[in-house]
Amino acid sequence: MVRMSSDDPFALALAPPPNETAVEKDARERAEADARKVSDAIDEQIRQERTALKKKKKPVKVLLLGQSESGKSATLKNFQLHYARGEWAEERASWRAVIYLNLIRNVIHVLDLLLREMSLSLSEGDKRPGTSNADYFSDSDFDALSPAPAYRFTDKHRLLKLRLAPLRRVQADLEKRLGPGSLEVRSTTATSASPFDTTDKQGSVPHPREFGINSTNGWRSALDKLRPSQKDDGRPDSAHRRREEENDEVTDVLVGCKEDMKNLWEDSVVKQILAHRKSKIEDSPGFFLNDIDRIGSHDYEPKDEDIVRARLRTVGVQEHRFVMEEGIGKEWILYDVGGTRSSRATWASYFDDVDAIIFLCPISCFDERLREDRRVNRLEDSYQLWRSVCSSRILAKTQVILFLNKCDLLHNKIKRGMRVRDYIPSFADRKNDTLTVMKYFQQHFKEISKLVSPEPRPFFIHFTSVIDTKATAATLSVVEESILRTHLRNADLL
Ligand SMILES: Nc1nc2c(ncn2[C@@H]2O[C@H](COP(=O)(O)OP(=O)(O)OP(=O)(O)O)[C@@H](O)[C@H]2O)c(=O)[nH]1
Ligand SMILES: [Mg+2]
Structure with missing residues (x-):
């Protein structure tokens, strides 16, 4: 039994009345239990609000992936052009x-x-x-x-x-x-x-084989x-x-x-x-x-x-912060990675904490080879990379958005009379026009995803020419909205 100090006013106030009857005691104890319940509910509500606030403050994280020269940095520049005008103006002269x-x-x-x-x-x-x-x-x-x-x-x-x-x-x-x-x-x-191991049994992030320069200022x-x-x-x-x-x-x-x-x-x-x-x-x-x-x-x-249009190769992983309109998810971090084969080992360390991946494939490159390995066809390399991303268990629930990029260059090649089937035999005798070729490549990406994704993965595909800043602005606003929805869903806010 707890002995109360007789001169502690707080203890005195809480102490049961001296001549309490059994009925009064029962009523008092019930009232106290009810009060405790209300107090616990308030505590729980405060805890939930704190967690939600923390989640709200969590930045939206987006990873740009794709082979070298696929247009990752050019896409990032479009984000910067629309969402970071000050920074854009500052860098213009440089x-x-x-x-x-x-x-x-x-x-x-x-x-x-x-x-x-x-x-x-x-x-x-x-x-x-x-x-x-x-x-x-x-x-x-x-x-x-x-x-x-x-x-x-x-x-x-x-x-x-x-x-x-x-x-x-x-x-x-x-x-x-x-x-x-x-x-x-x-x-x-x-x-x-x-180079990232996508079949890892425990689903843990494998150690990168090669570290790039981790620059936070792009x-x-x-x-x-x-x-x-x-x-x-x-x-x-x-x-x-x-x-x-x-x-x-x-x-x-x-x-x-x-x-x-x-x-x-x-x-x-x-x-x-x-x-x-x-x-x-x-x-x-x-x-x-x-x-x-x-x-x-x-x-x-x-x-x-x-x-x-300017070309400056990305070395390592570069982090860019953007502040969007006021409200939930106003802070975004975009990671722009180097796309050459030897840079790809660094990518996996970013996989477990991103809201979305924008994957770029330059579909104009069906007749080109990788700079870093002249034996490899660029389109084949993109397919392999896509296969690795889709089959990754760590990324199974990550939203993926596919940009089939450089459509302007694809159109120029087709107009010049280049025949896709000369490079991609499976294209066979389909009509050699830009739209048919675009749809053919798109289908291939869809099939790979369907075949290797650990669980069904709905994803958006955009045909882009990211050097066209006006058209890209429209694409980015669609992309922004869908990434934000995923971010909110991940944060249990929808
Ligand atoms: N014509 C045309 N050029 C493009 C397009 N997208 C990107 N480029 C150009 O292609 C070049 C390579 O693009 P980057 O954005 O530097 O490629 P990246 O994927 O960042 O390459 P890495 O940094 O090496 O991984 C740049 O000069 C871009 O301006 C496009 O849709 N059409
Ligand atoms: Mg780059």
């Missing part, structure tokens, strides 16, 4: 250097093709098709070249070699300053499409290297002045080479060489040769479309 580098690469590639043909024309009988510097660009890899026609080289071509030479130094300088993302990977063998780490810095008091420091001078020097060289770059790109012999190689440099990542006038000017300011 993209100029990436666009310069992309353009210079185009020019050097074309120049090297020209020089190679010139040197071959001097050593008759050695007209073998080769690859020289050409593997940066996605020439149709399966086309064997017929013997080259006799080109009429003139002094103009020899002069172009000299006059465009300064661009090589600028290219090397920009690559150094932008870091590994500015370089594409080279072909190696023994790579696997899906491509800013690369772009920052080009941005002039400031001292704490806002005044430019010496590093700021040096970077500004370097940036000015790059612009000066580029502007100085403008007419020669145009002369090269518009030259009739160069056109013949490219036509003979069946080279569609126009379709390659970061193609800016048709914009020399605009870009080669001192007051060039990158347009939104230029930034989305």
Whole structure:
């Protein structure tokens, strides 16, 4: 029995009345039990509200997956363009250097093709098709070249070699300053499409075999290297002045080479060489040769479309935060990963905590091979990757949205007369038009999902050309809504 201190007012107030009858006692105890029930219910309600609040505050997490050059970063840029205008405006000027580098690469590639043909024309009988510097660009890899026609080289071509030479130094300088993302990977063998183990018995996340750079500020780490810095008091420091001078020097060289770059790109012999190689440099990542006038000017300011088209390879996993409209699920985190085969081992560590995956497959690439492994057809690699994602038990309940991307390039290829069945025999004698091809690929993705998913998985498919920012804005608002619904359902808020 608990003894109450007679002078504790609280204890006195709670103590039963001294002359309590049995009936009074029963009534009092019932009243106390009822009060306890109400109090417990209030406690439970508070606990539930706290959990719900925590869930509400949990950011919506989205993982962008797909092979290298599938358009993951370009999709992310579209998100940034619509949901992070401030950040987008801040980064605009820094993209100029990436666009310069992309353009210079185009020019050097074309120049090297020209020089190679010139040197071959001097050593008759050695007209073998080769690859020289050409593997940066996605020439149709399966086309064997017929013997080259006799080109009429003139002094103009020899002069172009000299006059465009300064661009090589600028290219090397920009690559150094932008870091590994500015370089594409080279072909190696023994790579696997899906390094993450999807058949893991316990369903645990396997250890990544290779760690990438885990950057929380996206491509800013690369772009920052080009941005002039400031001292704490806002005044430019010496590093700021040096970077500004370097940036000015790059612009000066580029502007100085403008007419020669145009002369090269518009030259009739160069056109013949490219036509003979069946080279569609126009379709390659970061193609800016048709914009020399605009870009080669001192007051060039990158347009939104230029930034989305600019190519900077993603190294490691980059995290981007977005703040959407007010309300539940207003904070989003998008993870943009490097898509080359050796980068894929890092993906699995993000699998167990994402609300949705946007998986990108560039369906225009049915005739291309992977840069990192020239033996592998790009579309086949995407199918394998999709198979791994769908069959993953950890991802069984994760919402997956499929972007069949680069539809613009697919359409261009079909218009140029490329026949899908020459590369994909199972396409057989279906009608070789863009819509039929799109539907055929779509069907294949659906079938893979049906076949290998651990449980039925409804998913959305969007046909996209993510460099088209207007059309992509409409797609993203649909995607945003459906991801948000899943997020709320996961948080038991619907
Ligand atoms: N024409 C066209 N180009 C596209 C499309 N989507 C992306 N690109 C371009 O293709 C190039 C590669 O796109 P990225 O977004 O860098 O590819 P990624 O998937 O992030 O590649 P990694 O970072 O290497 O994994 C860029 O220059 C894009 O602008 C598209 O739908 N159409
Ligand atoms: Mg990327």
